Amino acid sequence: MNLPPLVQTFVLHFGEMGSRWGINRTVGQIYALLYLSPEPLNADDIVERLGVSRSNVSMGLKELQAWNLVRLQHRPGDRRDYFSTPDDLWQIVRTLVEERKKREIDPTLTMLREVLMQSPAGADEIHAQARMREMHDLFELLTGWYADMRRL
Amino acid sequence: MNLPPLVQTFVLHFGEMGSRWGINRTVGQIYALLYLSPEPLNADDIVERLGVSRSNVSMGLKELQAWNLVRLQHRPGDRRDYFSTPDDLWQIVRTLVEERKKREIDPTLTMLREVLMQSPAGADEIHAQARMREMHDLFELLTGWYADMRRL
DNA sequence: CCGATATTTCAGAAAGTTCTGAAACTCCGG
């Protein structure tokens, strides 16, 4: 790893934190590096600075694109892909919330709606359904608020 | 696994989702099971219902206790530990937010404060520090809001 | 203090994930 010390501290921290969020270490590091970089970087820049394999960077960038967390740009007369993060931090926060909702809340709501449609057999299932309805209603309330906020 | 079908669907879903949050499959399943159960359960109940090893349940319960997500109770004349989740869903949400803050935001703020204290060497480090300050200020703003909300 | 019951710890097996180098693919200018 070939970075100024301040940058390195930040990059390593995000590598560790990445694991707590569903992203892996390298993905966290790539993101942190792009976030701090004054210029967009291409894949080989990232390889050189982080000291990981070219293919690992390729996969990491693909994942960051799937999360909508990086912007892809080109330079005139250079056909390599250059990556950067949005300058606006709020934009980043909004994207993160949006993506997490899509991956965690939405599938859960779908599952809850399905099981709430079924008829319960026995007292335990009746109680279970009541608990699931509570959770379902709370999730709806929260996503409703979120949609309202978003509109501002 | 030995559960009514409705309950099983929910439990399996939370097992999968658990992996997306930093908790493992078994922990997610135990939590889901306790959430739906009309009665507090002891460790052997959980073993029987989920079909996992006794020691795995023991570790899972320990982790849930570390997260403050389960309540431990006792019954007269029975010295086994019985576990349940708080009835109030809002309580659960608050706990989750609180714990994630403690594990993700607070360490990051500490790291940011440290690197912001250091003097930058070179243009790249100056730019990097400015970006870090932006992030630091945003995090402070968000935790401030959170603290305000919490008071209500 | 003993025996019975309950829980926790822990080393290693099993499962899952991340990372790499090599090969395959894509795209462009000439």
Place this chain on the structure above:
DNA sequence: CCGGAGTTTCAGAACTTTCTGAAATATCGG
């Protein structure tokens, strides 16, 4: 259509996490 620059894919190696059974520890009633 060829050569080369850039990128992606993929099988397996390296590493990490999870899970288990066995042993250790704790706690209580008598």
